[in-house]
Amino acid sequence: MANHSRKERSSIFLGNQKDVLEEARELLQEPSRNTKRKIQLAVNLILGTLVTAHVAIQLATAGRLPDPERDNILLPLVIVVNLGSAAYNLICLLRQKEGSPRWNTITQWATVLMLWTYALSIVHRNPNTATSLLFDQGLSVIAIFLTGVILNRYAALGWFFATIVSLYLALKNRGFEFEYYLMTSTEVARMKALQAADQTAYAARLGEAVRENLVPLPAGLFALLSVFFSLIAFLATFFEASMIGQVLGAIPSALEKIQIASREKQQLAEENVRMGAELDVAQRIQAMILPLETELEKCKGLEVAAKMTAASEVGGDLYDVLPQPDGSTVLVIGDVTDHGLASGLVMLMSQSALRVCLEEANADLHKSLTYVNATLYKNVQTRMKDARTLTLALLHHKEGQVRLAGQHETVVLLRKESAEAEEVETMDLGCVVGMIDDIEPMVSETQFDIKDGDIFLLYTDGATEAENPEHEQYGVERLKRSLEAARDLPSKAIVDHLFQDIMNFIGSAPVYDDITLLLVRKRA
Incomplete structure (x- = not known):
């Protein structure tokens, strides 16, 4: 589409x-x-x-x-x-x-x-x-x-x-x-007669005219x-x-x-009003399905903070925090290709499908990724005739153990006893979601443990690929250094610090992509 x-x-x-x-x-x-x-x-x-x-x-x-x-x-x-x-x-x-x-x-x-x-x-x-x-x-x-x-x-x-x-x-x-004064014809005839009869007199008369700058x-x-x-x-x-x-x-x-231009200008104004109303509805719907603060506070053993900004009126980034009945927590981070209304629609479909599947599959990451992929492929590729896909990673935390599945950006992990942050790769844990009808053979899991005070950060490429006016990218290394500098702040303050650092880096350059950060700190 x-x-x-x-x-x-x-x-x-x-x-x-x-x-x-x-x-x-x-x-x-x-x-x-x-x-x-x-x-x-x-x-x-x-x-x-x-x-x-x-x-x-x-x-x-x-x-x-x-x-x-x-x-x-x-x-x-x-x-x-x-x-x-x-x-x-x-x-x-x-x-x-x-x-x-x-x-x-x-x-x-x-x-x-x-x-x-x-x-x-x-x-x-x-x-x-x-x-x-x-x-x-x-x-x-x-x-x-x-x-x-x-x-x-x-x-x-x-x-x-x-x-x-x-x-x-x-x-x-x-x-x-x-x-x-004008000479009559008689006076002119006399002058010509004088010229013929007496050259000396005529020359004297003509000389007088020359001296007075009145040459005929x-x-x-x-x-x-x-x-x-x-x-x-x-x-x-x-x-x-x-x-x-x-x-x-x-x-x-x-x-x-000019009349044609005037009509087109009127059409543009009407179109902007109509699309503005549609996009306002889409924005409100998208904001309504994001995790509430009360949900974030229910995450047992975790302190969670998140923030998302869209490059256009409707974003294509996806994040979710889903506390489970057994006290565990499922975290979702994803990024739909492109941004705008259609990408926002794919994001909404992904969030809805994930939530249903995670509940039915008892937080099985492998099954959930396979189910969401099949749903998006049928809806987006087949019905919408659109090529949009998404990178999607699912994390399941329970009692200090984090299971991770799906291909997305790296997970930045900053342990309490370590001075420098490390990265957990996701490249081999799956493939792009929604491109083919079945990704079950390509999905795998990894896991890592976290202790009290440890922090891990999920992000979309809008953060690391943000460019400054000199077309330099922010990069994951700057993100890690910024996280290390703010580690002692509360989780929400850390997210605000990271966002401010990215925006300061971008400066006067345009924001090309949606930016999402989801930060988790282990607590007792």
Whole structure:
């Protein structure tokens, strides 16, 4: 029977919920995944191509760049940075890769810095300071938008303040008293007539304009620059609008995924409530069948103390103390494989079967082990279709003699006159219970005597295999040393000491298995 603890089932539900929410996140993120890269690529190609064409035309017609001091450094840098960034982003898009985070950042900042530098150069190194005001306005709007898209809103805010300063300087350079006047077609015709009739007068008129930084701007060039501005703005808006449209289209699917996650969360809550109630019942049932203090006090000639903690809500460890009518005492220690609800169920079956058999068989250990094995094999292996088994040891004490049968952990024996504890092996006294239908040929007994003051300790592997944060196991040697150190305490205090020592060893590490200790001291 497949079994999951409440924690395991919660993990399964939470895993499914996380997967659904991850799908919703992917649906909403997918449209915007490459939007920034596409906008950056468009800016790189347009700016790089425009500047390259400008350089080629100037070199072909004039043999030099308009402002060699500026252009011989700035323009090649603008071309290299933009075309290099364009190549990198194009490769990332074609290969559908995220690219290197470092190179993504470098190309983004390089693109924006070149845009800023080129914009400031056009505005503040323009031979026509009147038109620089117009360029400043157009470039400011575009640069603020692209800075926000390619970098972030804080960079856009910073550039906004920079454009205010730039506008102030451009206006200051032109003069705050400057006013725009447009020439009529008649006035333009007169200028052209003057150029044809009197070159000297025309040159003087043009020189005066140059001295005041009012070089004529051809309408075609202004239109070309306007197209350039509009194209950048269009492509950026196009990709952003496309991304927004895709996000809006993905919202219904994302909402459906979120609704699925919400339903699964509700199912998880309901399942936890139901399983919590079931496990609470199982815990109470398991606690109810453990030996009572009054039973422990009835053990003739023995002082008995026991403690068990489960690694999950329901444990798979088994212990029992059964005083017999003749004054003897039967002690039981066992450990069902795994832990949780199914292991707890096997433990309950084992305890019930043992009690009945021990009473009917007059505390015959051999018969009791054989009977319990047959019962568990039929119920667990055959009916439940489960592979759980258990290690199980039975001890019978009568007048200082202890008979021991069944395979489990060693019995730690600390004699009153001995400084060090010893171990009694159980490996050859039986086999795992519930694995095969008949273990009668494999069960055997051994015995040892105890005197007043002698102590023996039964434990499950949850104690000795407990791990600390460095993955070291507590081990039987530490258990023996701890028992030796606490030997003079009352039995219950010894058990508490042993448990505290184990927990101190575990520290912040998780408790992986149930821990059970059953301590017996011989008394007069």
